[in-house]
Amino acid sequence: MTNVHRRDLLTWPILGPFLKWRHARTAMQAPLLLIAGLMIFDGLVGPRLAPKNLATVGVWLHYRGLVVLALLVAGNLFCMACPFMLPRQVGRWLRERLFGGGRNVPAALRNKWLAAGLVLVFFFSYEVFSLWSSPWLTAWIAVGYFLVAFLVDTVFRGATFCKYVCPLGQFNFFGSLISPLEIKVKEQTVCAACRTKDCIRGSSSNVRGCELWLFQERKAGNMDCTFCLDCVHACPCANVGLITRTPTAELWTDPFRSGIGRFSQRLDLAALVVIFVFGSFINAFAMIRPVYGLRENLARWLGTTSPVPGLALIFVIGLVVLPIVLVSGAAWLGRAPFVFRRSSFLPPLRQITARYIYALVPLGFGMWLAHYSFHFLTGALTVVPVAQSFLADVGLYRGAVQWGMGPVVPTDWLFPIEAVFMYAGATGSLIGAFQIARNQVESAPLPPNSGGNSLPPRLGGRGAVLAAAAPWMILTLLLLAFGLWVLVQPMEMRGTFMYSLPGG
Numbered sequence: 021m022t023n024v025h026r027r028d029l030l031t032w033p034i035l036g037p038f039l040k041w042r043h044a045r046t047a048m049q050a051p052l053l054l055i056a057g058l059m060i061f062d063g064l065v066g067p068r069l070a071p072k073n074l075a076t077v078g079v080w081l082h083y084r085g086l087v088v089l090a091l092l093v094a095g096n097l098f099c100m101a102c103p104f105m106l107p108r109q110v111g112r113w114l115r116e117r118l119f120g121g122g123r124n125v126p127a128a129l130r131n132k133w134l135a136a137g138l139v140l141v142f143f144f145s146y147e148v149f150s151l152w153s154s155p156w157l158t159a160w161i162a163v164g165y166f167l168v169a170f171l172v173d174t175v176f177r178g179a180t181f182c183k184y185v186c187p188l189g190q191f192n193f194f195g196s197l198i199s200p201l202e203i204k205v206k207e208q209t210v211c212a213a214c215r216t217k218d219c220i221r222g223s224s225s226n227v228r229g230c231e232l233w234l235f236q237e238r239k240a241g242n243m244d245c246t247f248c249l250d251c252v253h254a255c256p257c258a259n260v261g262l263i264t265r266t267p268t269a270e271l272w273t274d275p276f277r278s279g280i281g282r283f284s285q286r287l288d289l290a291a292l293v294v295i296f297v298f299g300s301f302i303n304a305f306a307m308i309r310p311v312y313g314l315r316e317n318l319a320r321w322l323g324t325t326s327p328v329p330g331l332a333l334i335f336v337i338g339l340v341v342l343p344i345v346l347v348s349g350a351a352w353l354g355r356a357p358f359v360f361r362r363s364s365f366l367p368p369l370r371q372i373t374a375r376y377i378y379a380l381v382p383l384g385f386g387m388w389l390a391h392y393s394f395h396f397l398t399g400a401l402t403v404v405p406v407a408q409s410f411l412a413d414v415g416l417y418r419g420a421v422q423w424g425m426g427p428v429v430p431t432d433w434l435f436p437i438e439a440v441f442m443y444a445g446a447t448g449s450l451i452g453a454f455q456i457a458r459n460q461v462e463s464a465p466l467p468p469n470s471g472g473n474s475l476p477p478r479l480g481g482r483g484a485v486l487a488a489a490a491p492w493m494i495l496t497l498l499l500l501a502f503g504l505w506v507l508v509q510p511m512e513m514r515g516t517f518m519y520s521l522p523g524g
C-alpha cells in the first residue's frame with residue numbers, strides 16, 4: 021500500500037493539491053480557450069503566410085509536438101485541459117434544462133467506427149487541402165470543432181463527443197496506451213467495501229461521476245480516459261490516484277475493461293489502432309520529396325492533371341490494402357503454435373488480429389513522436405516572432421519581429437533524436453508481441469489427451485511463445501526499416517520558412 025501511495029502523483033506537494041482542487045481543470049482549460057480564440061482570430065484575419073500565422077504555427081507545430089511529448093512523459097494531458105470541453109459544458113447545461121436531460125447515443129453508434137472514419141477523412145483532407153499551409157482553413161476547423169462538440173453534447177447524454185466522435189481524443193487514447201501514468205484505484209479492498217460507488221454515479225454534492233462510463237473498480241488502462249479527474253473528486257474515500265506504471269504494460273494483457281470490454285473482442289478499436297499505426301507512416305511518407313514524383317507519375321498514369329486521385333490511391337494502398345495484407349498475414353502465421361500444439365482452441369483470425377495489433381502501438385507512437393518532434397524541434401521558436409507579429413498587428417508591440425527564430429536544436433541532431441524514438445518504439449513493440457504471445461499461448465487449452473502435462477519442449481513453452489510472436493516481430497522490424505527510410509528522406513518543413521531538410 022505504501023509503495024502504491026508513494027507513486028501517486030496526487031500526493032505530491034503543490035501538484036497534488038492543485039489537481040485535487042475542484043476547479044483545476046477549468047483553470048487549465050481557460051488559458052487554452054483564450055489561446056484557441058487568438059489562433060482562430062489570427063487565422064481568419066491575420067497574415068496569409070502559414071509560418072507567420074498563429075493558427076497554423078500553433079496547431080501544426082506546437083500543439084501536435086507538445087501533445088506527443090506529454091503522452092510520452094505523463095499521459096492524456098491535452099484531454100485533461102481540453103478547451104473544447106467548455107462549450108460542451110454549455111451544451112450540457114442546455115440539455116439538462118431545455119431538453120429533459122437529452123438522449124442516449126443510439127446503440128449502433130456506441131463504438132469507434134465513426135471516429136475511425138473521421139480520422140481517415142482528416143488524414144486525407146490534411147494532404148489534399150494542405151491544411152498546414154492555410155491559416156484560414158485551420159481556423160475554420162477549430163471553429164467547426166467547437167460547434168460540433170457543443171451540438172453533440174447538447175443532444176446526447178454523457179461524454180458522447182469525447183468517447184465516440186473526437187478524432188483528437190482518439191489519438192490521445194491511442195497514445196496514452198504507452199504513457200507512464202494512469203488514473204486508477206489505490207486499494208481494491210476499499211472499493212469492495214464501498215457502498216456508494218460515487219466515482220461512477222456521481223456524488224450527492226453535485227460532483228459528477230465518470231461520463232465515459234469507466235467504473236474505477238473495474239477500470240483497466242488508459243483507453244477512453246480523458247484524465248478529467250471527475251472520479252478523483254467524486255470518490256468519498258479518496259481512493260483514486262494518478263498512479264505511475266510500466267509504460268506499454270497495459271497492452272500485454274486482455275482483461276475485461278470497464279466501459280470497453282476486452283480488446284480482443286473489439287474490432288472497431290482494432291481498426292482505430294491500425295489507422296493510427298499505419299497512418300503514422302503514411303502521414304510522414306506523404307511529405308517526403310520522392311512522394312511528389314510518385315504523385316506526378318500516378319497522375320500521368322491515371323490520365324489526369326489533378327494530384328488527388330494519385331494521393332487517394334496512396335492512401336487506399338497505405339491505409340487499407342497493405343494493413344489488411346500485412347496484419348492478416350501476421351495473424352494467420354501467428355496461429356501456427358496452436359496448430360502445432362493441437363490445442364483444442366484455435367483462435368479465430370479476427371480475434372488474433374484484435375489482440376496482437378496492440379503490439380504495434382509503441383512503434384506507431386514512436387513514428388508519430390519522431391515525425392511531430394521533427395517539426396516541433398525545427399520550428400518551436402517560431403512562436404516568438406509570430407506572437408510578436410500578432411501583437412504588432414493589434415498595436416501592442418513596437419519592436420523588431422525576429423523572423424530568424426525557429427529551431428531549438430542543431431539540424432544534425434534531428435535524425436539521431438528521431439532514430440532514438442523509433443528504436444524505443446520498436447523495442448516496445450517487440451516486447452509487447454512477446455508478452456501478448458506469452459499471455460495467449462500459456463493460457464490456451466491443452467490437447468484433450470495431454471492429461472494436463474507439459475508439452476514437449478519443441479512445441480510448448482518459450483518456443484511456442486516465440487513462434488506466435490515472430491510474425492508480429494517481423495512486421496515490427498519491416499515497419500521500423502520503412503520508417504527509418506522515410507525519416508532520412510528530405511522532408512518538407514511545413515509551417516516554417518525552410519523548405520526541406522535531409523535527415524528530416
Ligand code: SF4
Pocket residue numbers: 205210211212214215216217218219220236237254255256257258259260
Ligand atoms: S473508486 Fe471510490 S467511489 Fe469508486 S468504488 Fe472505489 S471507493 Fe467507491
Ligand code: SF4
Pocket residue numbers: 203229230231232233234239244245246247248249250251252
Ligand atoms: S472520470 Fe473517467 S475519464 Fe475522468 S479521469 Fe476518471 S476514469 Fe478517466
